[in-house]
Amino acid sequence: MIKRFFIILFSIAVFSMPASAQTNxxxxxxxxxxxTLRxxxxxxxxxxxxxxxxKKNSLGQLxxxxxKINKRKSLINGIAKQVKILDDAIYNNQLDVQKLKKDLDTLKSRYQKSIVFAYKSRSGYEYLNFLFSANSFNDAVKRITYLKSYRQNREAQANAIDLSQNDLNAKINILGANKKDRLKTLEVQHEQLKVLVVDQKEQDKIVNxxxxxxxxxxxQVRQKEAQRKxxxxxxxxxxxxxxxxxxRKEKERLAKLKASNDASKITAKNNSDESNSLKTTSKNSKVGNVEGGLxxxxxxxxxxxxxxxxxxREASILFENNKGNLPWPVDRGNVYIHFGVENIPGTKxxxxxxxxxxxxxxxxxxxxxxNGVVKYIGDINGDLTVFIQHGKYxxxxxxxxxITVSKDQEVRAGTLLGKSGINLDxxxxxxxxxxxxxxxxxDPESWLKNRR
Known part of the structure; x- marks a missing residue:
């Protein structure tokens, strides 16, 4: 009986724990x-x-x-995911409440039986009769110990009932809070859906x-295409x-290596030592790899x-290894023209x-x-530009x-290059x-870290 009691108590402790840390x-x-999206x-x-x-910048408005519409859709999708998490939490908490109620009923039932038994055995006669019916002194001591542990177990049962009742109440409160939070989140989602409809109508107006x-x-498109080219x-x-x-620098380096090797071959040729000749042959073989081209x-x-x-080489590898994790070039700002070819809605x-x-x-x-080296600063077709080399990138x-940097200056990630200006519009x-x-x-967005 005592063993079963502790099993039930353990299950109550498990189910009374809060929702998983992963869900939170x-x-x-x-x-x-x-x-961030807001x-x-x-x-x-x-x-x-x-x-x-x-008034002339209709493309900019579009x-x-x-x-805005894309961000709004992302916001609505994120809210929908929150609703799904709350739905899962409500479902799991409802299961926990049912389990806690069942375990609490079991504890109360067993406690009630122990109270009835204690009531029936309340007279001193039953107590003494239980002791004196022992077969030996050791058996009597065991019976005294059992009676004492039985009373302690009954007290523990009473405490467990109080604790489990508190846990059940706490879980019910959490469940109620989940339901309120879900309703509130659904209201926010509904509001954003209404705003999305307004945004889409405004987009249709601009497209017309x-x-x-x-x-x-x-x-405008031709002007921007000419600028791009x-x-x-x-x-x-x-x-x-x-x-x-x-x-050019690599060819110079290889030429110096070749000249140095030719000098070594002449020295080796004048040396009649057979072992030195063998070493020269080996060295010629190695140089052949270098002379074979770049x-x-x-x-x-x-x-x-x-x-x-x-x-x-190291700069290239470092740049490649940071793909998807490069910092953004600005602390704020929204991408409104993406990489690649896009159709302009309402036109061909x-x-x-x-x-x-x-x-x-x-x-x-x-x-x-x-990290890199500034290779160009200046005006390109009316646009102030900074061009940085990162190995082969x-x-x-x-x-x-x-612009606040100079040509051939070494820069690190986060180095201030200058201040933003304006586009053609x-x-x-x-x-x-x-x-x-x-x-x-x-596509730079595949190289930059996710802002969210």
Missing amino acids: SSREDLQKQEQ KELDELNQLLEQTKKN EAIRS QLKSKEQEITA KMQSALLTIIRRETLEAE TSTTDNRPYSALETTEEG LNRKSDGIELALPKGSSVKSVA FSTYTHLSS GEGALLFMINNEKGTFF
Whole structure:
């Protein structure tokens, strides 16, 4: 009986524990994401109001409202996940309450039986009769010990009933709080859905405006495409220059190695020692690998002239290893033009971007995303630009209003490069790009860490 009692008591202790830390952690993470999204939505609202003042910037308005809609959908999805977590918590807590009630009823039933037994055995006669009926003195001592432990067990049962009742009440309170929290969260979700409908109607309105301004929009798209190509051409020119310089230095290094080896061969030839001749043969074999042409300095990596030095190779590897975890170039700002080709709603026009464009207040601090060397600072087609090398990779920061670094300066992740400026539409923005030595551009959002 005592053993069963402790088994029940242990089960009550287990079920009275709070919901798993993982569930709480998941909800907290979602709430943090919600706060971040709300902050980004506030920034996009400010951007949209600003672009509305610029009557010619219909594209800017569309980009802002599309970003708002995407953020709003992410917010609603996050709230839906919170509701799912609360539903699971309510279900599990209901099971716990049922289990606690059942165990509490069992404890009360057994306690009631022990009280009835104690009542029937309350007279001294039954007590003495129980003792004197022992077969031996040792048996009598065991009976006294049993009676004492029985009384202690009854007291423990009473305490356990009080504790389990408290745990049950606490679990019921948690369940009630879960249900209230769920209703409140559903109300928030409903409000956001209504705002989403308003945003979508505003987007439809802007798209209809674009349809009536297709000639004007076409001119804007062509202007931005021309700017993109000029920027791309300028960057590729810088990359070719750096690649040629790296190849020149590598050829010089190999030429010096060859000259040094030729001198060693002449010395070895004049030496009649057979063992020295064998060493020379071995050395010639090694030099043949070097003279065979420019090869990769690291096994399993394709050749790159920008990785022929240890520093260049390490910079490339470090940059690659941090893919998906690079810091953002700005502390705030929303991506409203994404990487790649996008169709402009309401038109047959497509727009291409070699990077991401972030909307942010003019004068915001712009920082390097990784360790590297500044290879270019200056104006490219009217845009102040900083171009940084990270081994065989490059990062570009343009639409700047000022620059605080100099050419060939070594920078680290987080180094201030300058302040953000404006784009062609006159809006505060930063264009950020990542590419390699072959001129292949990558989606920066796949390299930067998730802000949420």
